[in-house]
Amino acid sequence: MPKCIIDGREVTFTPGQNLIEVARSAGIEIPYFCYHPGLSVVAQCRMCAIEIEKMPKLQTACSTPAAEGMVVKTQSDRVKKNQKSVMEFLLINHPLDCPICDKSGECDLQDFSFDYGDPHMRYTEERRTYLDLDMGPVIKKSMNRCIHCTRCIRFGDEIAGIHEMVAVQRGNDTEITTIDGLPLMTEYAGNYSDICPTGSLTLRDFRFKKRAWFLKKTPTVCEGCSRGCNMEVQQENNMIYRCVARTNLDVNKHWICDEGRFNYQYAHDADRVVEPALQTKSGLTLSDWTQAIRKAKETVLGKKVVALVGSDLTQEEAGLLISFLPENFQGISIFHYGTPGVHSVKDDGHADKILKMKSKTANLNGLEKLGLKGFESLPPGTQAVLVFRGGRAVVPELRNVQVVGVGVFNKPQAEKFEAVLPGASFVEKEGTIINFEGREQKFKRAILPVGQSKMLSEVLMMWANRT
Ligand code: SF4
Ligand code: SF4
Ligand code: FES
Structure with a gap:
């Protein structure tokens, strides 16, 4: 592999890698704002400028590929002076917003100001100000904080495939906005917040809810469709505050869609059934585990039973059911279900040109690898149905049968069920899923099950009286 020298250290690189990435691979930080590994390189913020031997001027590391024998200095006086100057320039209009800014604690501008800026500011003129504005339901913009890095514009053009973010006016009056001030149209708008290196584009849903440094982060995999994008769940005190994209170049690169980003919200939905419940004369009524399991058994035992296993269940859960159900229900038929119109992997496919897939379960x-067939209709003579659901699968309409639900349901979904045995959602358990390409991905538990919800293995043990 070719080698170059950075700050006196020999570093190997892959041809084509820029100096920011090569330095990063050796643990050397070159600060930057406009560069983003998933976007085109524009080299306009100048924060990444470094010194290269035999080149008279500083060079931007983001736009300079490493070359064999290149000698690079990232810590020289000239480099440090440039960094101080760039920070001073970027901060002349920046408000002292950190104490009330949602980006605080994870803001590149804040961190680099501390690490590379100058504590003294010469600017005495009045700062320009803008009103904070909603850009549709997902993003709020606070243009006072913008440093015009144009990452957002490039994300719209290059990734979301929609030219909706633009820079209007010039010089001191430059403003990032949507064309004609329209709301953002992309279904990937949350990424604008992820990639903005300042607090200029923030998630409306997250604003003022929690300081970033209190959040505990769990790497997970999105259950929103069969792609299985990598994401991070961020919570405190068993309450999830947000999900952000996690880079996996083979699956989702750096991005997630809004549906996946906000999908976790059902875990805390007030309508979710999180206590055992059973049908009474006054409708579905909350109960306890003993009563609810008794009612569930009365509903299904001795009858011709069908089990519907949501394709939002993990491999481990589905495997457990495939061995448990035939042992406990003679002649039971087991099918998977999940997305209307997607009965098998053959029906799955791309739902857009970016990430989304047609199957809305993970x-x-x-x-299908476990041998389950897709549900089309109930076999003749079916008397009762056991529905297992992870939280995403769309329960088919079931007529003239008694139903027991095991897993995650909300009240309207469960109102006609004979019993509900509440289960853990994807953020409350760990497991393995296999995406549309056959990639096996494991995910971890981020929070404890809400209310009295239990793992499927616990529910089955209670059913079998093994607790
Ligand atoms: S809004 Fe954020 S991402 Fe867009 S140009 Fe300003 S600082 Fe950069
Ligand atoms: S594309 Fe699918 S897996 Fe990826 S974030 Fe969206 S819903 Fe989740
Ligand atoms: S990151 Fe290189 S110029 Fe902005």
């Missing part, structure tokens, strides 16, 4: 491929 483990369709996995369940």
